[in-house]
Amino acid sequence: MSVAYARQEEWSIPQLYHLPAAKLDPFLNKLKENYTLIGPVVKGKEFVFAPLSDPGELSLHYQTTLLPPKKVLHLPFEVLFSFHEDQQIIETAQEQQQQIIFGIHPCDVHAIAILDKAYTAEYPDPYYIAKRRNTLLVALNCSEPGENCFCQSLGTGPELKDGYDLLLTDLGNGYLLEVGSPRGRELVQVMDLAPAPRVAMVEKQKVLDNARRKFQKKLNTQDLPGILEENFRQPIWEELMHECLACGSCTMVCPTCFCYNVVDKIDLNLKSGKRQREWDSCMLLEYAQVALGHNFRKDRDARVKQRIYHKLVYYEPQFGTLGCVGCGRCIHTCVKKIDITDVISRLRGE
Amino acid sequence: MFNPFKPERAIIKDIIKETTDTTTYTFSFLDEGVRREFRFRPGQFNMLTIFGIGEAPISISSNPAEPETFQHTVRHVGNVTKFLSKMQPGDIVGIRGPYGTGWPLDVLPIKNLLIIAGGIGLAPLRPVIHEVIDRRPEFGQVEVLYGARTPAELLYPAEYEAWRQAGISLLLTVDAVPSGTAWEGQVGVVTDLFRQMSSRPGETAVFTCGPEIMMSYVVKGLLARGFKPEQIYVSLERRMNCGVKKCGKCQIGPKFVCRDGPVFAYAELLTLPEEVLGGAVR
Numbered sequence A: 001m002s003v004a005y006a007r008q009e010e011w012s013i014p015q016l017y018h019l020p021a022a023k024l025d026p027f028l029n030k031l032k033e034n035y036t037l038i039g040p041v042v043k044g045k046e047f048v049f050a051p052l053s054d055p056g057e058l059s060l061h062y063q064t065t066l067l068p069p070k071k072v073l074h075l076p077f078e079v080l081f082s083f084h085e086d087q088q089i090i091e092t093a094q095e096q097q098q099q100i101i102f103g104i105h106p107c108d109v110h111a112i113a114i115l116d117k118a119y120t121a122e123y124p125d126p127y128y129i130a131k132r133r134n135t136l137l138v139a140l141n142c143s144e145p146g147e148n149c150f151c152q153s154l155g156t157g158p159e160l161k162d163g164y165d166l167l168l169t170d171l172g173n174g175y176l177l178e179v180g181s182p183r184g185r186e187l188v189q190v191m192d193l194a195p196a197p198r199v200a201m202v203e204k205q206k207v208l209d210n211a212r213r214k215f216q217k218k219l220n221t222q223d224l225p226g227i228l229e230e231n232f233r234q235p236i237w238e239e240l241m242h243e244c245l246a247c248g249s250c251t252m253v254c255p256t257c258f259c260y261n262v263v264d265k266i267d268l269n270l271k272s273g274k275r276q277r278e279w280d281s282c283m284l285l286e287y288a289q290v291a292l293g294h295n296f297r298k299d300r301d302a303r304v305k306q307r308i309y310h311k312l313v314y315y316e317p318q319f320g321t322l323g324c325v326g327c328g329r330c331i332h333t334c335v336k337k338i339d340i341t342d343v344i345s346r347l348r349g350e
Numbered sequence B: 001m002f003n004p005f006k007p008e009r010a011i012i013k014d015i016i017k018e019t020t021d022t023t024t025y026t027f028s029f030l031d032e033g034v035r036r037e038f039r040f041r042p043g044q045f046n047m048l049t050i051f052g053i054g055e056a057p058i059s060i061s062s063n064p065a066e067p068e069t070f071q072h073t074v075r076h077v078g079n080v081t082k083f084l085s086k087m088q089p090g091d092i093v094g095i096r097g098p099y100g101t102g103w104p105l106d107v108l109p110i111k112n113l114l115i116i117a118g119g120i121g122l123a124p125l126r127p128v129i130h131e132v133i134d135r136r137p138e139f140g141q142v143e144v145l146y147g148a149r150t151p152a153e154l155l156y157p158a159e160y161e162a163w164r165q166a167g168i169s170l171l172l173t174v175d176a177v178p179s180g181t182a183w184e185g186q187v188g189v190v191t192d193l194f195r196q197m198s199s200r201p202g203e204t205a206v207f208t209c210g211p212e213i214m215m216s217y218v219v220k221g222l223l224a225r226g227f228k229p230e231q232i233y234v235s236l237e238r239r240m241n242c243g244v245k246k247c248g249k250c251q252i253g254p255k256f257v258c259r260d261g262p263v264f265a266y267a268e269l270l271t272l273p274e275e276v277l278g279g280a281v282r
Helices: A021-032 A106-120 A126-133 A182-188 A199-212 A224-230 A235-243 A300-319 A329-333 A340-347 B032-037 B079-084 B119-134 B157-165 B190-195 B212-224
Strands: A015-020 A036-043 A046-051 A077-084 A089-091 A099-104 A135-140 A166-170 A174-179 A260-266 A272-279 B008-017 B022-029 B045-050 B054-059 B070-075 B092-099 B112-118 B142-148 B168-174 B204-209 B232-235 B263-265
Touching: A015 A021, A015 A182, A015 A199, A021 A036, A021 A099, A021 A174, A099 A106, A106 A126, A106 A135, A106 A300, A126 A135, A135 A182, A166 A182, A166 A199, A174 A182, A174 A199, A224 A300, A224 A340, A235 A300, A235 A340, A260 B054, A300 A340, A329 A340, B022 B032, B022 B092, B045 B079, B054 B070, B054 B079, B070 B079, B070 B119, B112 B119, B112 B190, B112 B212, B119 B142, B119 B157, B119 B168, B119 B204, B119 B232, B142 B190, B157 B168, B168 B190, B190 B212, B204 B212, B212 B232
Parallel strands: A036 A099, A099 A135, A135 A166, B112 B142, B112 B204, B142 B168, B204 B232
Antiparallel strands: A015 A174, A036 A046, A077 A089, A077 A272, A166 A174, A260 A272, B008 B022, B008 B092, B022 B070, B045 B054, B045 B092, B232 B263
């Protein structure tokens, strides 16, 4: 099973273009003719990924978004199939319009690569794959990391090396545009763009070096699984048990969380209904509860640990990668300001 | 593209009331192709759907040699299983599977087999017993220790004679005998049967299933008797919404119980940071 997404290795020579700032809107308008465009837009004081009805809504100067773009691939609510009184099952059509996630940051591209592993390994998930196959990624290198970002520690930013169809870097007077896949090249061909001079690659590194100096948070990954395994019974977990409200916000905003719950919804006619899956969270009490009420993670510290250990220890044997991309959303959203980088520092005695 | 989440329709062929809260259902897939292709190994489970109510993982309790009609022994304690108790022969449910690894009957060079079950925990072990009877010459000593709360709650009593005739040593115990119930046998927890059993660690695999608290004492008792963590296999219960490593619910450490289990060597569980079986033995 392979998903037809960007494969950098097919490209011996990267193709570089210059996209002047004035040509951004015309480019988006061209793309909109054939694709649904999804990009960062302003919502109150925050940013969210949303379908763009007008290119003017796009806000590429965002630092992070409330929810990761995962939400357009692994839907918060998704109908699996309908069923009827006569016990017939009707599968939901998995046709999917071609879409572009425009302006996605390197951390979120890495997170999608992790979801690809979770959803296409053994028992490929047809609902995810149908959307993924029809989704192109026009990524944007980070020039202004946010206060909670720590992708630099995990090698998932601020520079993206692969996994994109197109990659933008804001050089001030316009964008350096790099092609990462055959589908990306098709996108570029809708515009008459001038090739970028080789010196643009130097300018790009200047922008990224400048970004690298701005990170305020870091997560030391050296021997991380070993340190966490040794400290499974550390007092810090009991302290966190009293701090954490177990609200599940950290997992809702996580770009690599994939857990879901399944519910049957009966229609008002009581003759038909649909089976639906919904995002779920290991932080919630009911998550590990079975019939007769037994709960395998009744205590809140067990749930706090499950989230952090899954991200930083268990993803590696499961999917060959860390489960955290350093996007900082869980830190930003936590009511009690629990900070995963701080938890690790404290475990290390720093 | 194949949809692993879509159940196949199956008809209830037969219903056998086992105890006050437990019933064995015989199912058969409606689609002839599906019915013919369906195979399972002892210890595997299916996801059982009642449309409009939901889906639950239930172990298969019948002989793997007869996959065209298979059985689930169900305790009516959850939403799906309680609704199932109201259904009749001829009613339609949804079933998909089988999932999980099952008991390592063909993986290990097993000579002797010790099976230890508590309550409904005998259901996923019954296919082992049926398969062992079918392949009896391949095994040496086979012993079954089984405990239930009361004599009336022992599962499959009508089969015990056949098991014994096949050369399986069957030791029974009950936690309590209600007044007015005739019971000549042992009273006590299943580990009390260790004093009577003849199984010894050499060349023996142990398969156990029951409440985790029971399994924790079983493992403790076996280790004290010289059994090694590598030769003890347990079947775990966890919440599952998919059966195919997607919903995430059943994870323990890096393991997905639905796919890497539900049967695990106890030695494998010891490598997990999270406590399993109540952490009674570490």
